[in-house]
Amino acid sequence: MDKVIYTKPEAMEDRFTHYCPGCGHSTITRLIAEALDTLKIQEKAVCVSSIGCSVSSYYYFKCDGLEAAHGRAPAVATAIKRCRPELYPFTIQGDGDLAAIGTAETVHASARGENIVLFFVNNAIYGMTGGQMAPTTLVGMNSTSTPGGRKTDTAGYPIRVCEMLATLDGPAYITRVSLHNPANVRKAKKAIETAFRVQMAGLGLSLVEILSPCPISWKLEPTNALKFIEETMIKQYPLGDFKVIDGVKALIEGVNPCSPK
Numbered sequence: 059m060d061k062v063i064y065t066k067p068e069a070m071e072d073r074f075t076h077y078c079p080g081c082g083h084s085t086i087t088r089l090i091a092e093a094l095d096t097l098k099i100q101e102k103a104v105c106v107s108s109i110g111c112s113v114s115s116y117y118y119f120k121c122d123g124l125e126a127a128h129g130r131a132p133a134v135a136t137a138i139k140r141c142r143p144e145l146y147p148f149t150i151q152g153d154g155d156l157a158a159i160g161t162a163e164t165v166h167a168s169a170r171g172e173n174i175v176l177f178f179v180n181n182a183i184y185g186m187t188g189g190q191m192a193p194t195t196l197v198g199m200n201s202t203s204t205p206g207g208r209k210t211d212t213a214g215y216p217i218r219v220c221e222m223l224a225t226l227d228g229p230a231y232i233t234r235v236s237l238h239n240p241a242n243v244r245k246a247k248k249a250i251e252t253a254f255r256v257q258m259a260g261l262g263l264s265l266v267e268i269l270s271p272c273p274i275s276w277k278l279e280p281t282n283a284l285k286f287i288e289e290t291m292i293k294q295y296p297l298g299d300f301k302v303i304d305g306v307k308a309l310i311e312g313v314n315p316c317s318p319k
């Protein structure tokens with residue numbers, strides 16, 4: 059009998075996802091489930107799904123979950139955390155959801171330093187509705203609403219969410235990672251786990267931005283979509299940490315800054 063060397067995370071439901079082949083949402087689903095397993099918080103985690111391709115994400119985790127109206131996931135996660143502080147709510151939001159219709163919720167939850175986790179899936183496009191321009195669409199990038207490429211005179215410039223939120227005093231941990239190769243997927247996994255650990259330690263809001271391929275809307279083969287992230291998208295959205303408060307630094311370095319809440 060063949061030896062099993064790679065299995066499904068315990069926190070992941072045994073069902074097919076609706077994501078397109080080569081979509082980064084699938085990888086992110088798995089990485090979040092792995093973090094829930096590692097930290098043993100499946101029973102206390104709550105997935106707050108957004109509107110966009112992650113609309114059904116609560117369906118893929120063996121933990122509680124619910125659906126927020128478009129852009130409102132940080133407000134819903136705030137309510138859950140304030141009413142039930144022993145739970146660990148996390149959102150999964152696209153760039154249309156988090157950085158367009160949900161800009162106010164994102165900025166104010168961050169400014170208040172709510173003790174929640176936001177996973178921001180930046181694929182530079184509105185995936186679910188057919189590839190329209192998002193606030194993160196690159197200058198010159200084609201979308202169904204910017205045929206011929208995004209032009210700054212009419213559509214302005216892309217928003218760098220991490221850089222913008224890092225100017226606020228509220229957030230504890232803000233980082234940008236990418237899925238364009240295995241080494242970076244491993245870094246993304248570490249960032250996702252760190253975000254949950256920040257919440258478990260009661261340190262405040264974490265936002266993990268994940269550069270994620272959308273081969274369908276980009277009209278690229280999955281491997282070329284990964285190349286697009288590496289060669290083009292990272293220039294606009296550099297990877298790295300944008301805010302790491304002292305307590306989080308200590309946590310990353312292995313010192314427990316305070317007892318888990």
Ligand SMILES: Cc1ncc(C[n+]2csc(CCOP(=O)(O)OP(=O)(O)O)c2C)c(N)n1
Nearest residue numbers: 109110111128152153154155183184185186
């Ligand atoms: C209030 C409201 N406005 C607009 C829509 C239509 N809508 C559904 S998904 C979406 C954008 C999704 O794009 P994004 O958030 O980038 O996520 P992706 O699908 O790329 O993961 C929009 C505009 C809606 N469902 N509700």
Ligand code: SF4
Nearest residue numbers: 077078081111185272
């Ligand atoms: S449209 Fe894009 S983001 Fe949505 S599931 Fe397909 S590849 Fe993923």
